[in-house]
Amino acid sequence: MIQISTFPHILAALNALTLILLIAGRILIKNGNRQAHKKAMISALAVSVVFLTFYIIYHANSGLARFGGHGIIRPIYFTILLIHVIGAAAIVPLVPLAVWRAAKGEIERHKKIVRITWPLWAFTAASGVVVYFLAVRLYPYA
Structure with a gap:
């Protein structure tokens, strides 16, 4: 059984893996490798x-995380967190729409939505890792 206290670490690792897969997918499609791109992006989605x-289970069982930082780091952290949360909410409809368009073979429409979705998804994954390091590793709530 996985302990709820390990969930933040798992969530950060999943965010990092998502970012790696997103970058790989972008590189693969830029190099014209559609099949490998598809696999990387489906993996990122999975x-x-x-x-x-894990996020839903964690927050249903532990509530919201608390931040222990003081001084200038506090507004910096909450600014990053706010932008991260807005990005995370925005990608919920955008990612399935991008996947749907690709699956239907609507490549031009897929490219159009991905111009917004990919950077937002990548930023959300990266900022999730930053939030983890700030809140869990560097400035845990005591």
């Missing part, structure tokens, strides 16, 4: 679904 499952 990891994100696992992340969301």
Whole structure:
């Protein structure tokens, strides 16, 4: 059984893996490797679904995380967190729409939505790792 106290570490690892897969997917499609791109992006989607499952379980059982930092780091942290949360909410409809368009073969429409979705998804994954390091590793609530 996984202890709830390990969930933040798992969530950060899943965010990092998502970011790696997103970057790989982007590089692969830029190099014209559609099949490998598809695999990387489906993997990123699958990891994100696992992340969301763990996230819901974690917050249903532990509530909201508390931040222990003081001084200038506090507004910096909460600014990053706010932008992260807004990005996370925004990608919930955008990612499935991008996947749907690709699956239907609507490549031009897929490219159009991905111009917004990919950077937002990548930023959300990266900022999730930053939030983890700030709140759990550097400035835990005492």
